Amino acid sequence: MTTLLILTATAIGLLTLAAWWFRPIVQAVAADLAVTPAQRRPVPPGLADPDCGIGATLMAAAASGPGASGSGGGSAPAAPKKPKRKKPTGPDRRAFLRNSWLLSMGGVLGAFGAASLGFLWPRLGAGAFGANIDLGPEEDVLSSIAEGGGRFEFPSGRLYMVQYNAANDPDGQYEDITNGASVMAIYQQCVHLGCRVPWCESSRWFECPCHGSRYNRWGEYEFGPAPRGLDRFPVTLTDGNVFVDTSTIVTGPTQTGGVLGEPAAGPNCNG
Ligand code: FES
Incomplete structure (x- = not known):
């Protein structure tokens, strides 16, 4: 019974710890899902052309850049905006794996410790040794x-x-x-x-x-x-x-200190 209680408490504790640990990931996913189509970032003009592949877009960007030959010195057309990379809001993949590993190890060690405690805990029921x-x-x-x-x-x-x-x-x-x-x-x-x-x-x-x-x-x-x-x-x-x-053990009498002795009533069992 004690073991069961300790294991249940450990499981609840680990689940709470896991929920706290993964909170940033859950928040990031929730934030992504909350973006409506109207809020999405506009597609750069070059990439919006259906006839224009990535190679063509890059060539156009090179031709219109400040160091391009044969530009004639006129005002260069605006280069297509680079899409901004979204900053990750949760832990990166390496941190996620490390945290998962630590969490798993913590869970295993916690369960082992709880089981050991439950096994070693003295059972001091009304009629048990130690009471x-x-x-x-x-x-x-x-x-x-x-x-x-x-x-x-x-x-x-x-x-x-x-x-x-x-x-x-x-x-x-x-x-x-x-x-x-x-x-x-x-x-x-x-x-x-x-x-x-x-x-x-x-x-x-x-x-x-x-x-x-x-x-x-x-x-x-x-x-x-x-x-x-x-x-x-x-x-x-x-x-x-x-x-x-039974919590107090009193040392027995010495080999020659017995006072109540009586001879064996019959054959010995371990003789
Ligand atoms: S343990 Fe009893 S005689 Fe050795």
Whole structure:
């Protein structure tokens, strides 16, 4: 939708620019069309003779000119008036071609720029990554986590929700990202090289298919080349509703800094 709006605005802008650019040509054509037959310039007398061709006219002009031999010194007949060349009122052909080329290039670059902007513009809809996402009542989120076997996936926010029990975190390591809520939000992006990390049903861990990193249910490091646990998003409770601020990424715990870990429930998916 944003892309469509930007492209429409660009098209309107280009059409306006083109209309302004070609205005002198349009005015010149209109001025030509406005001349009536009575206003047209009279044809020079020599050229008006139907029996006289261009060659004959030129010879007559040469014979009657001031330097002509055998003129006898008398008053020379008036030379036929040269037709005046009409001064062009619009841009000449070279300028027209140059302007057309510049206009075309401007149009192409403008359309490309608008399309790129539309593609890169952040889509901060209510539930999109980058926004403060309202996931609804906390009890509903907890139900969804239980139904999902230990996690609830929210793809448009690129996050997983897992249950958080403060009693299992006596040092309060995750207090500042849960803010009193019973849930925790985990970023789906692998901290090794950025692949999306899927949930493994059999182990109930998050296991990266790219290079084999594994994280437990709370996104803490368990195995593989990842330098730490998965990153998180801060959660807040407002009127009982869970909000996840996906504009703020909190670095995950170190490889040995996990406190909620539990062994795999079954075979690993990427093993
Ligand atoms: S990107 Fe996940 S292990 Fe490399």
